[in-house]
Amino acid sequence: DAKTTQPNSMESNEEEPVHLPCNHSTISGTDYIHWYRQLPSQGPEYVIHGLTSNVNNRMASLAIAEDRKSSTLILHRATLRDAAVYYCIPPDLQGAQKLVFGQGTRLTINP
């Protein structure tokens, strides 16, 4: 399985942008990068995924480095409800939808 590295924790203020980094130096050229988040007392929820170019959806943006060895999840205007553990996840190469979760980044949002 490809491996990822994320900071253990980050802190930001409400209504400010947040940039969550992820290094995935062993990822192959056909691997999608997925991001999930887990709010307290809930199961993980999908945030965004991408392959080569930057991606945007209603929740966040995903910036992928040109060499694909790193990516950054961008929350444009953090709210208190964005406080969660954010997981950067490489997909299983066997195509069986197995997600390999690491420790993730615990994001704290200050009011």
Next chain:
Amino acid sequence: DAGVTQSPTHLIKTRGQQVTLRCSPKSGHDTVSWYQQALGQGPQFIFQYYEEEERQRGNFPDRFSGHQFPNYSSELNVNALLLGDSALYLCASSFVWPGAGELFFGEGSRLTVL
């Protein structure tokens, strides 16, 4: 449209007992995966079911078994419970994909083994 539902939400067992956890996938989804999440850790893949068969398995002993029914719902069974089996058990559903897509998770069943 109901999402992924799991039952029970909480349960307490003693060592050596057996437990069955249940999952109903999101409407229209045909694939169910189970994950174990120990306190303070990320979820770990247990196994996945598609077309009523186990398609892939993580690094879990044979004490962990499952089943998928024709209506796509699924059960996770754990025999001979150990203290270390205490965890949040998460069910996720999806369509079989070619390499991208999203999984929908339930809120989990929290198992405590005494």
